[in-house]
Amino acid sequence: MKIVERLMFLVIPSCRETQKLQSRNLDEKLSLWRRSSLWMHCVMCGWCRRYGKQIKFLNRVCRDLPECGNFEKGEGLSDEAKGRIEKCLCEEKDKG
Numbered sequence: 001m002k003i004v005e006r007l008m009f010l011v012i013p014s015c016r017e018t019q020k021l022q023s024r025n026l027d028e029k030l031s032l033w034r035r036s037s038l039w040m041h042c043v044m045c046g047w048c049r050r051y052g053k054q055i056k057f058l059n060r061v062c063r064d065l066p067e068c069g070n071f072e073k074g075e076g077l078s079d080e081a082k083g084r085i086e087k088c089l090c091e092e093k094d095k096g
């Protein structure tokens, strides 16, 4: 293995490490070193690029939902959401 390839292997994280970093990157500010290594991996790996886009999308969608916002605050579901679930359950129970 050439010296450049060895260095790349040491600097660039594996797919598994990259996915963990991508998740952490949504919750906390990673160091410049971590963000750089994440970026370098994603330049070369289409799977991790796609994974990163998907978790960013899910994170954004979840934050927009008031029910999820309550979970993040530890407050559980809103009364409105509980009412909707209860109504659906009652309708299902009445059907069969």
Ligand SMILES: [Zn+2]
Binding pocket: 014, 015, 016, 018, 041, 045, 046, 047, 048, 049
């Ligand atoms: Zn990857």
